[in-house]
Amino acid sequence: MQRKYPNLCKPIKIGNVTFRNRMFGAPMGGTDITADCTIGPKSKAFYELRAKGGAATVTVSECVVHPETEGSHMYHLDLQTVDSLASFTYTADAIRRHGAIPSVELSHSGQYAGTYLTDKDKKGGMAQWGPSAGTRPDGKPVKELTQELIDDIVAAYGRVAGLAKRAGFEMIMVHGGHGWLLNQFLSPFFNHRTDKYGGPLENRARLALEVLDSVRAAVGPGFPIEFRMSGSEFFEGGYTLEDGVEIAKMVESKVDLLHITAGTYQTGFGLTHPSMFEPHGRNVYLAAEIKKHVSVPVATLGGLNDPAMMEEIIASGQADIVEMARALLADPFLPRKVMSNQDADIIKCLRCFTCMAERAVTSTRRCTVNPLIGREMDGTEIIPTANPVKVLVAGGGPAGLEAALTAAKRGHQVILCEKGDALGGILKGEQAIPFKYEMYELGVTLEKLARDAGVEIRLNTPVSKDYVDQQNVDALIVAVGSEPIVPAIPGLDGDNVIIVNDYYKKKDQVGESVVVLGGGLAGCEAAIHFAREGKPVHLVEMRAELAPDANLRHRPLMMNEIEKCGITVHTELKGLKVTDQGVVCEDLAGKEVLVPGTTVICALGQKPLRNLAESLVDCAPYVIEIGDCVKASTITTAIYQGYHAALDI
Template identity: 30%
Template sequence: MKYAHVFTFGKIGSLMLKNRVVMPAMGTRLATADGEMTDQQIRYYEERAKGGTGLIITEFTTVDFELGRAAINQLRIDDDCLIPGFRRLADAIHTYGARVFVQLHHAGRETTSYLTGGKQIVAPSPVTCEAIGEEPRELTTAEVKEIIQQFVDGAARCQAAGIDGVELHGAHGYLINQFLSPNTNLRTDEYGGSFEKRMRFIEEIITGIKERCGADFPVTVRLSASEFEEGGLDLPLSREIARYLEKAGADGIHASSGNYNTMETVIESPLYEEGWRVYLAEEIKKEVNIPVFAVGNIRDPQFVESILEEGRTDFVAIGRGHIADPEWVRKVAEGREKEIRMCISCLHCVYTQGPIECSVNVRAGRELEFLKMAKIDEKRSVVIVGGGPGGMEAARVLALKGYKVTLFEKNSKLGGQLNLVTDPVYKKKMKKYVKYLNNEMARLNIHIRRNTEASVELIKLLDPYAVLLATGGIPYMPDIEGCDLHNVCNYRAIKVEDSVLQGKKVAVVGSGMVCHSTSRRLSEQGNEVILIEVLTDSAKKISPMTRKKLQEKLQNEGIQVVTDHEIVKIVPKGLILKEKETGKKVEIDADQVVIAMGVQAYNPLEHPLRMEMENVFVIGDAAGNTSLADATREGFETAYALESLVKEPALK
């Protein structure tokens, strides 16, 4: 078998798993405001179980809803009335032969008084988390013992609900992590001081669960094997912790990393290499005989097989990859690797407001809304203009529904703006997504007319049932004095038209991925580059950690980054800026100014088409939207609901 190690049975304690793939805990915000399980939440997990995953670990589930939650709409397991909801979850997952653990969690200092109803947040010691900025109250010894009991009670409720085991969230800077770390545990009672005393909190939780639920009820621990923070948990200390946890009765260790102060090592930006954290699991595995889970930016089936084959880990946790494609495991098992919709690490799932969303999988968190792809009764023709992500997603869905789809793309390559990504690490991820979309076009027999500028006449010849315009955008040029000078150009001249500047002093204006990649290309061509960061709509879609990482990478490559300034005007030999705080004007010398502030809608066909036919729909950048998530969502939703949107007849 091609993936023999992936599809080998595995054991956690006495529990048998059908393969070595785990879906780790990830927040969904799909619970009710009171932390109760919802039908949509169950369906979300059920879909991943149906997709073949061996073990599903629920999102972090608080054992203390009053002081222990870290997010709105977070699951809770601190009351017996919640057991039926978890029972329904367990039953749904077990239907497909998968197993389910609940991740038991207490936030400690990594929450806010907003979430605790105005009460001061709590921790082992009054050490403020820099990322939170609120000083916690030190827990009394009696309160510590109460929280231990809350973990034990939570595990007992899980067992009563038919859940297969629990994972203790001892990572990412939450309460258990705070007891383990010398940085955050400064206590002088029985739960702090020496290594053994810092271990006592989690040891008593494990012991309590085993006594209450039985020795065969699995208890694993998610551990930040390195917090990547001076004085915090590191590999030497975590090796010792791992050995101690095994003796205490833990049945497995999930080797993660980071805390809120080092968040980009918890949930990686697009700029991290695949599997960069596997070495943490590998080192922990050398210390223990219980199974170890590797996690962190793992996507590719061959990579998963290789780290299992090499004995670097016992199980592989694929997190955001399961959000992007719930059928990851099934597609690998059936030899359909090209059909896997790979996660691109864009962090949209993390930073979107409200329930979970995915830039490349519109159904994520909305599985109940899009239960079935209804087939049409008769063959109908649909024309799509534009081969970017929105146009291709619409084409994919329409083809699955039975439409005959013709897609016009004026260039030779499909992918649109996705082809402009140049950061070496991010480009690899984006190329995989573009390759997936191209493969879907071929697999579903979608007629692609490359190097063809669509026109009203060409479209009318196909007598379409509907037309979807996904013509994208053109570079946005701001209303700044001097933008029309000869020393000013837009980013397309550099990235698409391959204009080469060498030995020049170049100022790049903008923000976002295109802006950063333009700056990098200019630097690689031998120019002295200064980036004037001006916040744009597209840049607002980038997570703070990705933005920070991008800035650091540019600075490491010798590119100067100027923030907190406004552009007054562009002049023949540079720009004049104004410092936002002081109003002081600063002149920047530059031979060339490159505007890279995103796109504005390009939609020349809408008006003439509407003069000829009824059913014209505009999606993505062409409709004035600026993100991959918007384009994908509009392409999917328009195609999914097309029959209800169409007015007959197509042609007037």
């Protein structure tokens, strides 16, 4: 067949191993790390799903090589812990049996040990070791590694690499980026040593070179070693891209693949893992520059999810390989869809950070758009039913679309009714905000997949009790959604007011300056959009803080954007009335304050359409309410409830 993306689909040989395409699964931390730091069965299934989806390699992350100086609750691999070697063996086998190459990331967090512990108090009692003594930004003291400990850590990298090979892994990734230990030695910001590991770059690179030699001695010639390094640290005092080029040249003779990431744990989370506020591929230029100076293959990554962009990266010679992590959570089958020219069916990552926030809060994984993530063993995969029935879905937002698609995949006869003239629900409003456009695309893709699966879609069709009675259905899924909260504030119905949900239909009506009334997640993101357009923006919130509904990974990045864009923030102000000059508010002292703006964007939240939902509860043998009509919530909730409602029929 003629492939639409021939460069992306082309095999590549690295060392003595041939990889089936150029789409690699970047490291992702698992979902159930046991008390003994072995790979639990859920994590094995978590990694296996990526292998089934067609990625060329799947990398298990992170395996801590030296628990004596880095006792984080991440994977450990040794012969002393019962099931340690076995858990890695079963995982490597689960990945390899689907044609993907199993890889494992060897790591040491150095002075940031304990970062991913859910119990943040526990890390206070851990030893924090780094290249130099000092104090972390959070006040934790750091001890300087002795020569004896350095030698022990170097040997540990080799020992664990040998065990990984024994377990069936066919590639080793050495983590030398993101502010972890090897990066700390490379960085002039962290490394103030005066011995052979400090000073000029050739000394600061010494530990990384010793580690790579140790790994090579353990795995032998031809066994692929991938070195993950930050092309630039992106902060004052750290190393630059020019330094990154020199580091790459120093290590290339010892590795088979250079994996060029970016930034450091200390300052660059939203750049290392590009947020929705950053352009896709914003770090590719680092790999492209380094590739000019080395002879080994180079991989790039960072918010990549568009096959056309990834094809161009390889075709133009910017990199040899693209790696994805979040994109393969959103759609593990992205590589197979690319290989079979079905790229229009890809569910794209929203870069919303639900996956990373969930890991930090509950030590599990979840993906907004993929209800299987972290729950691969729960018996919730889609299985065709032996008893197909007639199903009516009321509402064409994300919950209704996911429910209809899932029910159709199971073999049911599905009708989806939408009262409006287009599907997507609240997602339709995101098409006007460039950094949220993929949320709009989610609705478009779900509609395509639903139609392809045989769902009968009826637009401009409100659902009532009489309508359901006429259809004589066996199951009714109520997904009628929510409506904007528009309180009885004088003037809020004026011509200079736009409900945030309707902005996409009224873009041309926005004036020269904007007041966003409501500082929740939707209001904050709308304010950023208008500020990026060059408009003066005032953001008004009645509570003491902005966006408590944003997740803990997304919120700090959004707050930075608000500051960077120069948005004027007003908290603890209550809107009293809207005039042609802006919004008159009341502060805590009872004083009236005018917040000026020619256009007012109302972003005061959503309320569930309970009356409509409750009118339908007795209309079929099986009735379930899902999504915003139950409680105004998130896309994550809508997708999960829609999926499981269909499974329960």
